[in-house]
Amino acid sequence: MNTMNIGIIGTGCYVPSQIIENSDFAKHDFFKADGSPIPQPNAVIIEKFKSITGIGERRYAKNHQNTSDLAFFAAEKAIADANIDKEELDYIIFAHNFGDVPFGKSQADTVPTLATRVKHHLEIKNPKCVAYDILFGCPGWIEGVIQANAFIKSGIAKKCLVIGAEALSRVVDQNDRDSMIYSDGAGAAIIAETDDEGAIxxxxxxxxxxxxxxxxxxxxxxxxxxxxxxxxxxxxxxxxxxxxxxxxxxxxxxxxxxxxxxxxxxxxxxxxxxxxxxxxxxxxxxxxxxxxxxxxxxxxxxxxxxxxxxxxxxxxxxxxxxxxxxxxxxxxxxxxxxxxxxxxxxxxxxxxxxx
Structure with a gap:
């Protein structure tokens, strides 16, 4: 008897083109949590940062792009990779933490949900394709895959698009050395029943x-x-x-x-x-x-x-x-x-x- 597995049948990612190198932080003024200046010169701060985190550069979204835009680009690639009709999607599950924060602004925008925005950008007409967001910290994409797996296992869905995207460059404190850690990007996957050996x-x-x-x-x-x-x-x-x-x-x-x-x-x-x-x-x-x-x-x-x-x-x-x-x-x-x-x-x- 053949049993159907639930697996990842397509993936895609979007890596922004704007490269921010560690040297770009050389002129920042860094302070401690208590508001006092960090006494070491920035060259020392950056060198120590690199030795601990391993980060030499990071990617930022272009000013006109937002988190939901990055997600749309990754979603398009995942759908193409899976070679499916986008109208067959039962769920779009979008994991993020801060919503869309337009460049130069400080207020997060989550109405409508970012998942709904991606569905709109994809021009999916099927109203039965349910789009919602989840907030679960950095583990959000895995949690979205776990939810998609449960939906498919229960029989209420056959194909789900799970996205993880963020534009952390919009929510960092330029006077906090931890700001050097964060970056922007998006990744997506199609979760579906599959008759090959791939499986969660x-x-x-x-x-x-x-x-x-x-x-x-x-x-x-x-x-x-x-x-x-x-x-x-x-x-x-x-x-x-x-x-x-x-x-x-x-x-x-x-x-x-x-x-x-x-x-x-x-x-x-x-x-x-x-x-x-x-x-x-x-x-x-x-x-x-x-x-x-x-x-x-x-x-x-x-x-x-x-x-x-x-x-x-x-x-x-x-x-x-x-x-x-x-x-x-x-x-x-x-x-x-x-x-x-x-x-x-x-x-x-x-x-x-x-x-």
């Missing part, structure tokens, strides 16, 4: 909000002389680092164990591109839970060139690996991949996927 094998999610809820938050500029009341994305980096190393490896192990897949069969770990050192430490701890060393080449990284685009990092990275656009990394049919993410909430999730 297991997933899990968790929200830690007993003291951890505000590790990422919206707050005022670190420059006390700033006269506006605009709020920006802020984080307690050390707390997030410690939280991620405590919870993400175990979450990945629980997911892999529930899939019944030996760790030796894992070919790639597609992890949220948050911080190079943190990601490497997470994956090393994951393998240590199996009394193993992290294999060479197991963890593709895009953060050096693309920065941290939140919900967009994982679908973008997966699309790049799938298309052979990341040097020394590739996947083939039958390979087992683990997706994992951590972010505002604090939320953690993981998914085991057979390509």
């Amino acid at each position: 094998l297991a997933h899990n999610s968790a929200t830690y909000a007993n003291g951890e809820a505000n590790y990422l938050f919206f707050g005022p500029s670190y420059r006390e002389s700033s006269q506006n009341d605009t709020r920006y994305i802020k984080m307690y980096g050390r707390k997030i680092y410690e939280f991620a190393l405590t919870h993400v490896p175990q979450g990945m192990k629980d997911c892999l164990d529930s899939a019944g897949i030996p760790i030796e069969q894992v070919k790639k770990v597609i992890i949220h591109q948050a911080n190079e050192k943190m990601d490497e430490a997470i994956v090393k701890r994951f393998y240590k839970l199996y009394a193993l060393d992290m294999p060479a080449g197991i963890m593709p990284m895009s953060i050096e060139k693309l920065g941290n685009s939140s919900v967009a990092t994982i679908p973008t990275l997966f699309d790049m690996v799938k298309r052979g656009k990341l040097e020394n990394h590739s996947i083939k049919k039958g390979d087992v991949v683990i997706f994992a993410s951590v972010g505002a909430g604090m939320n953690v999730n993981a998914m085991v996927y057979r390509y």
